Amino acid sequence: MEKEPIRVAYLGPEASFTHLASDGLFHGEWLIPHTTIPEAIEAVSEGRADYAVVPIENALEGAVSLTVDYLYHEAELYIAAEILSPIEQNLMMHPAQAEKWEQVESIHSHPQALAQCHKYLHYRFRGVPLIEMTSTSGAARFVSENPDRRIGAIGNRFAAEKYGLTIVQDNIHDFHFNRTRFVVLTKTEGVLGASGGSEKPKTTLMINLPKDNRSGALHQVLSVFAWRRINLTKIESRPMKTGLGDYFFIVDVDETMAAPMMRGALEELAALGCVVKPLGTYHTYEKKPAPRVIS
Numbered sequence: 001m002e003k004e005p006i007r008v009a010y011l012g013p014e015a016s017f018t019h020l021a022s023d024g025l026f027h028g029e030w031l032i033p034h035t036t037i038p039e040a041i042e043a044v045s046e047g048r049a050d051y052a053v054v055p056i057e058n059a060l061e062g063a064v065s066l067t068v069d070y071l072y073h074e075a076e077l078y079i080a081a082e083i084l085s086p087i088e089q090n091l092m093m094h095p096a097q098a099e100k101w102e103q104v105e106s107i108h109s110h111p112q113a114l115a116q117c118h119k120y121l122h123y124r125f126r127g128v129p130l131i132e133m134t135s136t137s138g139a140a141r142f143v144s145e146n147p148d149r150r151i152g153a154i155g156n157r158f159a160a161e162k163y164g165l166t167i168v169q170d171n172i173h174d175f176h177f178n179r180t181r182f183v184v185l186t187k188t189e190g191v192l193g194a195s196g197g198s199e200k201p202k203t204t205l206m207i208n209l210p211k212d213n214r215s216g217a218l219h220q221v222l223s224v225f226a227w228r229r230i231n232l233t234k235i236e237s238r239p240m241k242t243g244l245g246d247y248f249f250i251v252d253v254d255e256t257m258a259a260p261m262m263r264g265a266l267e268e269l270a271a272l273g274c275v276v277k278p279l280g281t282y283h284t285y286e287k288k289p290a291p292r293v294i295s
């Protein structure tokens, strides 16, 4: 009997950066575009997809707060893998408008893409309205559907190809080292065992400090890991949305959940009065977009 394809919900439409990342890890599986990050995440929560791939952090712009907050407040999902992809941004227009690109009337893209090109846009297109869209490929599709408007989109070269646009300025992101982390989310905890991942998996935890606001609480949490020589690769705070000054912490730990040291660390965190939500142990996959047109 033929194997059922894996259903992968991603932030679309086709040729988004998330699509390229998903195609890198799940090539040949059933990739299902969704209009927004919450819609892709909900597809997994509601059993319409096995995995969701969504951006979670960019090297220039930091956290994709919609993803982080949705994981904390709304969804009961786990991270099964992460994908790291290089990001190149280009300004693209309809071929009918491309010659007059310097007189572009508005520029459309995902807020993270606009932010990654902030300096370029400030110096080259000061005063030109920047319009936020749900994704870079959504912006490219919108430009292609409006050939009589002198508007531009910012996105990757596959989106230019897919939607028949002309790249009028390439590599416009402000810093050379532009990479995005995407997470692969699932309903049940478990490491995605695909080949080509990092040798050592890591673990993400969401941590609430004790409610009594005692001084040095964060220091105590960090020392739980420090004296066990457990390496933290990231720590970030996000508002709890219950009042100014209330935060939760997202911590990436260079260890697996099953490691004996981790078990001890989690017990000590509980004894300190912290509430910990483990988001899973997973491998990292470094995926460059394939040098072909995606269909």
Ligand SMILES: O=C(O)C(=O)Cc1ccccc1
Pocket (backbone or CB within 6 Å): 011, 015, 016, 017, 018, 019, 055, 058, 087, 110, 112, 113, 134, 135, 136, 137, 180
């Ligand atoms: O809009 C897209 O194409 C996305 O997949 C989100 C995004 C935007 C900017 C950089 C990386 C991912």
